[in-house]
Amino acid sequence: MAEFLTNQGISATLATFIATFLGVVAVASFGLGWFSVLGLWLERKFAARVQDRMGPNRVGPAGLLQVVPDLIKMITKEDITPQGADKVVYNIAPLMAVGAVILIWAVMPFSKQLIGADLNVGAIYFVSVASLGTLAILLAGWASNNKYALLGALRAVAALVSYEVPMILSILVPVMLAGTMSMQGLVEQQHIWYIFVVPISAFIFFTSNLAETGRSPFDLIEAESELVAGYNVEYTGMKFGMFQAAEFVHAFTACALMAVLFIGGWRGPGSDQANLGGTILGFAYFFGKTMVIYLIMMLIRNTVPRVRIDQMMAFNWKFLVPLSLINLLMVAFIQKLIVPQYDSVLTTISGGGVEGGLYDAIGANFVAELPRAVILLAANLLVLGVLGRVIQMFIQAERRRVGEIASTPNPLHPPQRIEVAVGD
Amino acid sequence: MLQVNEWLFIGIFFAIAWALPATPILIAQILQPKRANRLKRETYECGIETVGDAWVQFKVQYYLYALIFVVFDIETVFLFPWAVAYNQLGFYAFFEMLLFVALLAVALVYAWRKGALEWT
Numbered sequence: 001m002a003e004f005l006t007n008q009g010i011s012a013t014l015a016t017f018i019a020t021f022l023g024v025v026a027v028a029s030f031g032l033g034w035f036s037v038l039g040l041w042l043e044r045k046f047a048a049r050v051q052d053r054m055g056p057n058r059v060g061p062a063g064l065l066q067v068v069p070d071l072i073k074m075i076t077k078e079d080i081t082p083q084g085a086d087k088v089v090y091n092i093a094p095l096m097a098v099g100a101v102i103l104i105w106a107v108m109p110f111s112k113q114l115i116g117a118d119l120n121v122g123a124i125y126f127v128s129v130a131s132l133g134t135l136a137i138l139l140a141g142w143a144s145n146n147k148y149a150l151l152g153a154l155r156a157v158a159a160l161v162s163y164e165v166p167m168i169l170s171i172l173v174p175v176m177l178a179g180t181m182s183m184q185g186l187v188e189q190q191h192i193w194y195i196f197v198v199p200i201s202a203f204i205f206f207t208s209n210l211a212e213t214g215r216s217p218f219d220l221i222e223a224e225s226e227l228v229a230g231y232n233v234e235y236t237g238m239k240f241g242m243f244q245a246a247e248f249v250h251a252f253t254a255c256a257l258m259a260v261l262f263i264g265g266w267r268g269p270g271s272d273q274a275n276l277g278g279t280i281l282g283f284a285y286f287f288g289k290t291m292v293i294y295l296i297m298m299l300i301r302n303t304v305p306r307v308r309i310d311q312m313m314a315f316n317w318k319f320l321v322p323l324s325l326i327n328l329l330m331v332a333f334i335q336k337l338i339v340p341q342y343d344s345v346l347t348t349i350s351g352g353g354v355e356g357g358l359y360d361a362i363g364a365n366f367v368a369e370l371p372r373a374v375i376l377l378a379a380n381l382l383v384l385g386v387l388g389r390v391i392q393m394f395i396q397a398e399r400r401r402v403g404e405i406a407s408t409p410n411p412l413h414p415p416q417r418i419e420v421a422v423g424d
Numbered sequence: 425m426l427q428v429n430e431w432l433f434i435g436i437f438f439a440i441a442w443a444l445p446a447t448p449i450l451i452a453q454i455l456q457p458k459r460a461n462r463l464k465r466e467t468y469e470c471g472i473e474t475v476g477d478a479w480v481q482f483k484v485q486y487y488l489y490a491l492i493f494v495v496f497d498i499e500t501v502f503l504f505p506w507a508v509a510y511n512q513l514g515f516y517a518f519f520e521m522l523l524f525v526a527l528l529a530v531a532l533v534y535a536w537r538k539g540a541l542e543w544t
Contacts, residue, residue, distance in 0.1 A: 023433070075452045083465045084477055098445035099438075106437040116437065117430035124504055125434075146467050147478045158486050161493040168500040176507040233468060238452035242445045310543035313489070317541045321496070321532065325525055328503075332510065336518050339511075 023116070037067050039252055043298060050302040077237035084145040085234065093140035094235065094242035100132035101250045108256055109184045111266045111282030112274055122183035123175055126257065127168055130212070133250060134160040137221070140243070141231035152230030155309060156214070156221040162316045163211035163218075169324035170204040173331050174261050187265035191365040195262040197373045200327045200380050202262040204320055206293075209254040211312070214247055215297060217304040218312055252290070255297060259289040323387070330379055338372045488540045492532070499528050 041056065041064050048055025056063030081087060104126045106116040119125050134157055141153020175181055177197065178189035195202040211218035222230040232243045259265055266282030307315070467474045506521055535541055 071448075075448060076455050076457075077452070078456045078458065079449075079452065080460075080464055082467050083462075084467070094449070095442055095445045099441040102441040102444060103434075103437060106434055117433040119430055119434070142479075145478045147469060147474070147480070150478045150480075150482075154482055154486055158489045161497075162489055165493060165496040165500070168497070169503075172500065172503055172507045175504065176510050179508060179511040181504065181508055237456060238449045242449065245445070313543050314541065317492070317532070318536065322529075325529060329522060329525060332518050332521060335510065336515050 037064070039294075040067050040248065043248070046295070046298045047302050050299075071241075074238055074241040079237045079239060080234075082145055082234045086143040086145070089139050089143035090234075091239070093136050093143060094239040094246075096139065097133055097136035097246035098242050098249070100129055100136060101246050101253055103129040103132070104253050104257070107183045108253075109187050109260060109265055110286055111279040112184075112272055113279050114283060115184055118182055118184040120180070120182050123171055123181040123186070126183075127164075127171065130250075131161075131164060133246065134164075136246070137231050140235070144231070144234040146234050148227050148229075149231050149233050152221060152227040152233070155227075156231060159218070159220060159309070159312055159316075160212060162313060163208040163320075166204050166316065166320035166324045167208035167212060169321070169328055170201040170208070171261065172328055173198050173201040176328075176331060176335065183260060183265075187260060187267060190264045190267060191369050192373045193262065193264045193267075197376050198327070198331060198380060199377070200323065200383060201331075202258070204324050204327070205262065206258055208316075208320060209258065210297065210300065211316070213251040213254050215251055216301040217307050219301075219306060220309055220312060251297060252294060255293040256286070256290045258293050259286060263289050263293075265289070326383065327380075330383065331376065334376055334379055335372070338375060485543060488535075492535055492540065495528065495531055499524070 044066070045055040045063070056066035059065045059069055081090060107119055107122040107125055109115040109118070137160070138153050138157045141149045141151075141156070144150070174186055174190075174194050177194065178186045180186060180189065210216075214221040222232075227233075232240055235243060264285075266286040268281065268285035271278050271282035271285055467478075502524070503521070506517065510517060
């Protein structure tokens with residue numbers, strides 16, 4: 001693109017700028033357009049099926065275009081700014097909520113060649129950008145001049161910043177294994193999907209992302225029974241719609257990040273060629289993996305009941321954070337014990353006269369990483385086993401405690417025999 | 425792509441990320457009806473008139489969580505460079521980090537013992 005423009009007599013800087021600009025527009029509009037139509041439809045249909053309903057089925061084939069009338073409705077609704085609200089902050093918040101999520105897509109590797117910007121600090125970039133969303137929630141709640149909104153926002157922020165800690169700690173593990181923070185590098189180094197190498201990290205990342213995106217069972221941000229609607233109670237029309245869009249796109253983005261970090265992103269048979277076919281294949285793999293995780297997320301959303309706020313915080317600080325610290329230390333230790341011997345294995349294979357084509361397909365690096373992966377997996381399973389035992393002990397202790405409380409007679413309400421008079 | 429171009433990309437992306445949500449909101453500003461009245465602009469709380477404004481004091485628990493969060497967030501900022509360079513470092517890197525994480529674990533245990541992690 002840039003070369004084409006330069007040949008037309010445009011200066012190199014401007015040509016690069018235009019090419020970059022067009023690329024940006026393509027990536028960004030792809031993000032919003034695709035999700036709003038197909039993703040929302042899928043989400044609604046799925047929720048409907050779980051709840052034994054039909055779901056949208058009137059507008060377009062199988063209700064696919066339901067988003068369009070929804071959008072028209074939302075766009076023609078009146079914006080109301082409540083009295084006493086901080087107008088500037090009130091209006092910035094919805095923009096920031098969506099902007100924060102869209103910014104993550106700048107470093108998302110769609111395929112070997114297709115990536116917005118392969119920053120060498122990609123992992124830190126998306127963590128920092130994603131936390132802008134938390135700020136947007138705080139701004140919205142604070143500016144609304146509504147007690148429910150403020151309460152909801154504060155609670156949301158307390159929960160979101162807490163869950164950010166195990167999320168970042170779990171990202172550290174793939175970064176450490178790959179030795180790079182670049183998103184493209186992280187995918188390229190995954191000769192074995194990291195979910196099979198470090199399942200605990202994958203689990204922590206997934207769980208904390210459920211909380212980060214405000215998904216059930218951690219959807220306390222919008223606990224309607226306690227907070228009316230949470231931080232966005234005063235928003236109407238399109239600004240409210242922006243918060244909904246932000247939440248939805250964030251959930252999808254989290255799934256895409258999970259796919260990139262732990263199940264190999266665009267990796268798959270034939271996708272590492274630097275041509276059009278490889279790009280399309282890689283894109284398809286990336287999207288397929290994202291959708292699989294998204295389906296799991298939807299299933300959890302529609303079937304698991306909401307937890308209490310104290311349970312949510314305790315789960316984070318007393319379970320996820322210590323676990324992720326232990327996990328990090330364990331992986332670091334094992335990684336220093338066993339260093340993959342890439343070069344030696346490569347020479348043995350080529351020297352041994354094994355047919356090159358087959359080994360290229362499986363990947364010589366796969367073989368090189370296998371011992372470390374197996375030992376890491378074993379260590380992970382060991383930790384999981386110990387963890388299960390500890391949890392069981394806690395459950396038994398809790399049962400005993402609750403049992404004692406239940407069996408102690410309450411002096412204020414002594415048990416009474418209820419006499420039922422039969423006949424008169 | 426050159427490194428400079430990548431940050432240029434992020435810069436443009438930043439502008440677009442704000443413009444994208446702003447566009448529908450602006451379109452809505454044109455299309456929507458504007459029939460303002462005083463009752464409509466009242467705070468939506470319980471159906472009765474609200475008392476005072478919303479900027480009230482809230483409990484200290486939120487600050488405690490924020491403090492612990494800051495401790496761990498700073499920690500991870502230091503851990504990222506360490507993780508990237510880990511493959512090139514010797515075994516001592518592991519023990520150095522062990523010490524660092526242990527110090528923070530002490531902070532967590534302290535907060536836990538003090539009851540800062542209880543949501544009351």
